[in-house]
Amino acid sequence: MGRFDGKVVLITGGARGQGRSHALKFASEGADVAFCDIAAQIDTVPYPMARSADLEETVKLVEDLDRRCVGDVADVRDLAQVQAFVDRAKTELGRVDFLLANAGIFSFGTVAELDSTTWQDMIDTNLTGVFHAMRAVLPTMIEQKSGRIVATSSMAGKLGFPNVGHYVAAKWGVIGLAKSAAIEVAAHGITVNVVCPTNVATPMIQNPAAYKLFLPDAENPTLEEAAPAFQSLNPIPVPWVEPIDISNAMAFLCSDEARYITGETLAVAAGFNASNAG
């Protein structure tokens, strides 16, 4: 018997990384899974994004757990695509219990030099994409008078960081959006919360472009060389946490054990958050 038997979880950005981990965690606790992913490159993103083979792999891994899985190609920047994904999930799996608004990208540039396409892709994906996902599921959740939404922000949603002002702006925005939605839908039995990770061991930060962000003076920094710089953020001496640590927080916030937690930001950040008031 799992905590999520008979439930359906919707996940954006589920082809790999944290999204895939969430899919497997929820499936292992009994949920059927529907996820979407752009499964394509966005030109301003300096590392390879997920592809359809990744998407198919997540479907297979969920099905290996004897759970049903819908894996859809959808770009969270486009409300119509997100709505079509949600509608398909509802039709094929019969319900919508949880939304994990996880899809996100990472790119770099100082505010003084950032080009407007890089800014716009970031805001459209990491902030507007969360809105689109909420917009697409909330009418159903309001009608059924239940639902759980967890959005992925970041420690970058609580602090400023050089070279990623657009990412920071989007992640702060997610928190404002989630807190406002929490107030609007509380009376309908729906909770809305945010998880704020520190570095997570996924392809989004384990790539040469991200190593360069942490070690700007190194020519071709490797993971091993960059790890101490990543670790310097975290009082618990690890360079990054694992995707499962974020999945565990998501599962807690969606479980009955967290029925009275809403509008909150939960840092899974190895203590990076301890010196910050947010």
Added chain:
Amino acid sequence: MAGRLEGKVALISGAARGQGRSHAVRLAQEGADIIAFDVCQQLPTVGYKMATPEDLKETAKQVEDLDRRIIAREADVRDGAAVRALVEEGVAELGRLDIVSANAGIATFVPNAWEMEDDVWEETIAVNLTGVWKTLKAAIPAMIDAGNGGAIVITSSTAGIKGMAGIAHYDSSKHGVVGLMRTLAIELAPHSIRVNTVHPTGVNTPMVVNDYMAQFLSDDFAAANMMNLLPVEMVEAVDISNAVLWLASDEARYVTGTCLPVDAGFLQK
């Protein structure tokens, strides 16, 4: 099925009844053995009836009924020597110390901060803030020595994040433990000991549900002040226990230095 805290030992202050008892029972359900203590006496500035030695015995019985071991003693969080002696006895008996729930607290109302009697301020700070520090001061060396890491969860309050009229002493004590938590999170991270706070809204316990509180909560201002976002008047003690359990569990291994409200959205208003 193995519990989430199998083989662990948890120290819980204020465990005779209310949230503390609920934490003892919930952690024991997940396999932990318990070191429980409570002052079990009336304090002079507290206007509602505090826990008794019989209450503490009932907690011990409920834990033992779950086939878990418990050391339950009358001890005052303001008495560092007594808490140290208890930790020593508990660790000698149960073999280790992994989890601390610094839960003991009192709550009183005053007209305002400047007309509060000195003894009201002092007793609240002594129990709710200094008592937490003394509890942790007694427990942390045993946790570090054992080298098993661990988790500390301090019970703050929505009043540890937000100002509220009529409870400057309580509000100050509950804000204070957040500062203590954040500092300890940094100091204890190298020892893999995590430190977090939980922030309940009104909880259905004898500290809140009593004639003394009713008289303060009956006026409109207080009633509006106590309104939650989710349509529920109060949460139950087990809701706080579930948050303590999650923070103490391996699922939260990288969660430290956080404030976790269990407040039915109260703080979002």
